[in-house]
Amino acid sequence: MENYLLEFANLLLRWLHVIAAISWIGESIYFVMLDNSLHAPKDEASKKRGVFGEMFAVHGGGFYHNQKFLTNPPFELNEDLHWSFWKSYTTWLSGFALFSLLYLANASIYLVNPSSSWEWAAKMSGPEAGVVAVAFLLGGWLVYDQLCRRISPNMDRDGVLSIAVAVMVIVVAYLTCHIFQGRAAFLLTGAVMATSMSANVFFWIIPGQRRMVEDIKAGRTPNPLDGKRGKQRSVHNTYFTLPVVLLMLSNHYSFTYSNENAWIIMSLLIVSGALIRQYFVLRHQGKNLIALPALGTAVLAVVAFIAAPKPADTTPVAKADSTVTAPAAATAAASGDSKDVTFNKVDGILTTRCTACHAAKPTQPGFASAPAGIHLDNPAEVKSHAARIKQVVASKYMPLANMTKMTDDERAVIAQWSGN
Ligand code: HEC
Structure with a gap:
């Protein structure tokens, strides 16, 4: 329950953060555009008033006329001056x-x-x-x-x-x-x-x-x-x-x-x-x-x-194949065809190394639901995410911080898996 409430708070905070950032960056981009779009005023009255530059705009069904004064505006700076900081x-x-x-x-x-x-x-x-x-x-x-x-x-x-x-x-x-x-x-x-x-x-x-x-x-x-x-x-x-x-x-x-x-x-x-x-x-x-x-x-x-998955990511398999002592090669050989890693084998590895977090009810402390919405205790979902699974395992991004101590041999098996 506590984890769930934290996740809910997380959603609300993220919402606030994104909205605030959109407003801030939007306003900042608007003012940079305004500053860079200013033209020297053409009419005498504006020139006399010391207008540095002006821009005419149409937006939201109306017309706007912005004038910029540097440090000497010819009017009272009253309380409705719009400030941008919140x-x-x-x-x-x-x-x-x-x-x-x-x-x-x-x-x-x-x-x-x-x-x-x-x-x-x-x-x-x-x-x-x-x-x-x-x-x-x-x-x-x-x-x-x-x-x-x-x-x-x-x-x-x-x-x-x-x-x-x-x-x-x-x-x-x-x-x-x-x-x-x-x-x-x-x-x-x-x-x-x-x-x-x-x-x-x-x-x-x-x-x-x-x-x-x-x-x-x-x-x-x-x-x-x-x-x-x-x-x-x-x-x-x-x-x-x-x-x-x-x-x-x-x-x-x-x-x-x-x-x-x-x-x-x-x-x-x-x-x-x-x-x-x-x-x-x-x-x-x-x-x-x-x-x-x-x-x-x-x-x-x-x-x-640079970021493209390297073909080299699958080379540990070739190495494992040629080494008799490597458990991955040994089991792969035992399963008959070293090129064809069975789904059961992959599933077994994922169950030991991934489902503590990637399950509907994670057992890893600190997780309320499956991270990234990826459930690896469900065979159909495992198959549908095959490419992503192979990528994150090859790059060693998963298991997160290798908390579940996945071995290189297990990574080699996943690299060799066809995805079915
Ligand atoms: C300790 C918890 C934990 C373990 C164990 C774990 N994961 Fe994750 N996984 C996460 C978290 C947290 C994220 C979300 C991180 C993110 O958004 O990039 C994630 C994200 C992912 C993603 C999506 C990443 C992306 O950017 O596409 C995939 C795929 C994935 N994990 C696969 C696996 C596989 C396969 C294993 C086991 C080999 C595994 N995870 C083990 C916590 C874990």
């Missing part, structure tokens, strides 16, 4: 709650990677892994913020800064993929970026805007650096959005993160997201640089190539 904070808070409920609460199942090539990481306890994960979120923000402050404090070296930020993100991808389970690594790298996005809003964009509003109300000239810094941080946020969403989604596709080169795949996904975003940013300014999405697509094609 969408961002809600996204972060619900995201962190979800991360806590799923990953931190079950850190030994979902975070710790017992097969990490870094021995200290493989040996971490659940709580230790949880602390390291949270340290990534905090540390990521601190490092990113220092890069911005030191490299381009006056917003005049933003190009160099972008490169430094990109390198930082790739380093995070590399570290998380080596320390944590692949799925957690992708989520955490996305969360490091998303945390910096929300912290940009909280620590820089909103406080800067508040100072500007106070100055204007008090009749002082606002510090133009406040406006420029807000812009610098929102530009970073814009380039983070597509990669962050892609990383959060890739979490549901084990071919991305269960690969031995997962950190390269993740880095390429991030690069392609930023390239595609850049296309839209320029497009709003009237430039149609089709080379950008083409390059982004080419990068995705490289990902598809």
Whole structure:
């Protein structure tokens, strides 16, 4: 019952998180579009009022006329000034709650990677892994913020800064993929970026805007650096959005993160997201640089190539066949035809190694229902998921963290199974 309630809470939180993120990112994309679509006003009255740029739009059965003023609006800044921050904070808070409920609460199942090539990481306890994960979120923000402050404090070296930020993100991808389970690594790298996005809003964009509003109300000239810094941080946020969403989604596709080169795949996904975003940013300014999405697509094609299941995934079988001592080969030989693994044999392995979790009523503590909706105690379902089963077993993504201690020989049998 308790597990069930937790899962229900999980569903509600995820709903909130996705809705908040859609609203935040939607608004952010809208304002980037608006900023980049502004044209200098043509009429004298607007020019006199100091309009920096304007955009006319038709939407929802009506017409809109947006005008942007820099730091000197010729009107009272009254109480109905629309601010954008709750969408961002809600996204972060619900995201962190979800991360806590799923990953931190079950850190030994979902975070710790017992097969990490870094021995200290493989040996971490659940709580230790949880602390390291949270340290990534905090540390990521601190490092990113220092890069911005030191490299381009006056917003005049933003190009160099972008490169430094990109390198930082790739380093995070590399570290998380080596320390944590692949799925957690992708989520955490996305969360490091998303945390910096929300912290940009909280620590820089909103406080800067508040100072500007106070100055204007008090009749002082606002510090133009406040406006420029807000812009610098929102530009970073814009380039983070597509990669962050892609990383959060890739979490549901084990071919991305269960690969031995997962950190390269993740880095390429991030690069392609930023390239595609850049296309839209320029497009709003009237430039149609089709080379950008083409390059982004080419990068995705490289990902598809690296992430593709390797024919080599089935080679252990050939080896097992030639070794008399390997139990897999021995049993396969005993069953008559080594090329034809019987369904019963596969089913037996799945029952010992998988159904503790993948059953309608899992016996593995912490699971209320079959993960990913996959029941491996039902022969028809096993057959229908054959391709996926073979893939996750070959890549060693399943059994999760190899908690049920599946052997390489058993993996060889699954690799050889025809799927019937
Ligand atoms: C300790 C619990 C546990 C065990 C044991 C386990 N799984 Fe899973 N499995 C999970 C969880 C949790 C997920 C969902 C993770 C996700 O969404 O990527 C999952 C997801 C899957 C998926 C869907 C992944 C995808 O992205 O397509 C398949 C297929 C799968 N498991 C097969 C297996 C097989 C086959 C075994 C046994 C060899 C196995 N699992 C053992 C917990 C387990």
